Amino acid sequence: MSPEKSRKLFLMIAIAAIAFNLRPPISSVGPLISEIRSDTGLSNTLLGMLTTLPILSFGLLSVFTPLFTKRLGTEGTMAMALSILTAGTLLRVVPGVFPLFAGTIIAGAGIAFGNVILPGIVKKQFPTKTGLVTGIYSGMLGTGAALSSGLSVPLSENLGLGWRWALGFWAIFSFIALLIWLPQLKQNFQVVARRSLGSSLKQLSKSGLAWNVAFFMGFQSFTFYIIITWLPEILQDRGIGAVEAGWLLSLCQGVGVFGTFLIPALAERLENQKIPVMLLIILEVVSLLFLMIPGTAFTGVIVSMLGFSMGGSFGMALLFIVLRTANSDSANELSGISQSVGYTMAATGPALFGAVFDLTQIWTIPLGLLLVFSGLKLWSGWKAGSRGVV
Template identity: 40%
Template structure:
């Protein structure tokens, strides 16, 4: 039996200001990956310029993930109290401050700014799927697709241009990281008109919606573990794929291009999959297909077949794009209102990014202990099996709070 869908208030349909809201969503999405992915290619330059250790340099990329894990559960509570649009505006303001501070002085400002922008991005990460469910109740799939493509596209661009901007323009690593503050500031300006619409919306959505204890819901935990495992796989692959390929005889430059190709393979999938998922009675078939992409790509790497390495990377990228898109869709598809969607997003992303932060460390440890990549890749296949199990469970057509109905 198909799950009951929430009634749609006519006030949630797009108005004459719909294009401005759409532009605001796109600009916010573009700010959620670029400030993070721009760091990786510059880590060596930052380390040498500041004279810091590899451990401290690695902390620059780990701190935002820890911030995501810690603050994600608080974002829905802030939105419930102050309204979603004002909280997003505050998050964008923090993001501008964090980016500027990160690029200002020394290692202290670098780390503090990194924490601040991590907190800002975590709030946006959690609230955007809920905002889309609230503002576009009839077009969730399309809008999640637009949101995902915007986020991943800007992230891929940031990875590619960071080093050229630092070296060719004379701006150095500080300028290469600091330029993303302009994009955040533009998003902040575009979002201002949304502030005046907050009060009426909060009243209409909070008066007739019951609270759900997601932490006691089996379905919420299934969605959360799916989100967490896909995050772990993505960040493990992004962190270690170049080293895996170099251990198999590939040059550093070539390994970097393979990683870029993997990220580009994500883009078309993150637009198509949400649309398909939104039109299906359940998402079990897409969950199985996602796991097959991961199994094929990771298994290919494990086989050591160098001639098909581009295919393995593309398969992993497509699997990652499918998994991320499905995770974002589940926040809306498995809840009956925008507030529950925000709470589920906060719960899932808190645990998800905690696993994402631990994943690269665990796999680095397994590599050191076994002196190779076979065991870590086998463990990644086991994690993919768990992803399939929780994906199939969360892909069934149910709503949280109605699992037994």
């Protein structure tokens, strides 16, 4: 194997390792909500904030990522992101409500930088394999989310770690990812911006295509983070035990891995991406409707359908960033603004969903809210699926 192929292979492994760590600090929370509520006395609205705060960090910090890559370089900024992620995840182990929320915000900041940088790296380093590599790293995002969801309760209860260490456990893997990434610093380069951040934002704000990419990112994230936060509670209300509910959330996200891997790789080959978007939304609507029916029948099938649709939608959101830009600089800029707008929208989801349930004491109404957002997702995805670049 040539040195260049070896470098690309190691880089792909590093990207996969990073992607694996960009969801556990969030997805590990949902199955533990009952324990956290019992120990802290927090309301459902505040518990929803444990997912909302890191998403809000995504939204507020994503757009500023180019400022860091200009000073620290792409590779240096990624190393910083992994360091922040590890520190924030560990901070949640410290007793008290303040460290829990502070660590959540800090970990969210690290994830925000990693989210934005990865599409640009793919665009630059793998220009002829964008769909494949996007599928691999988005699949690893789903893998990390699935494992952390399924293992949270066993780590806390079966191994006796308690919910704090069940959350902090994932710092081990983000630190390993940092060690794997460090050799990339040998090739670190500062990003020379072609235009100022303000100029980039001004130009992108005039593009309808850019807004639709951003809205699709927001609507799919809105649904995703609500589901990973509240699905275990919804399932337990249907008569399913806590451990089984955690594993069903893991199944949901595990099946989603296939969606994140398959859909971008297939959709890249099409003239436009409208049909894949429509099929994913149909699958999501059907699964949400079945989830509104009381009982435990076919629960595994329902959550699998929902997981595949969410995973495929996320893969499409990432693919849109790559396909709708002409080069890696534009990909970084579109990635920043779309994730900033998208995740700011999504940040309202978990807390809003929890608040609606607190008011109504029935899951049907907040789940009906998700059906509305499925329609909005179809509209923005249909527009973003058109050919062209921003």
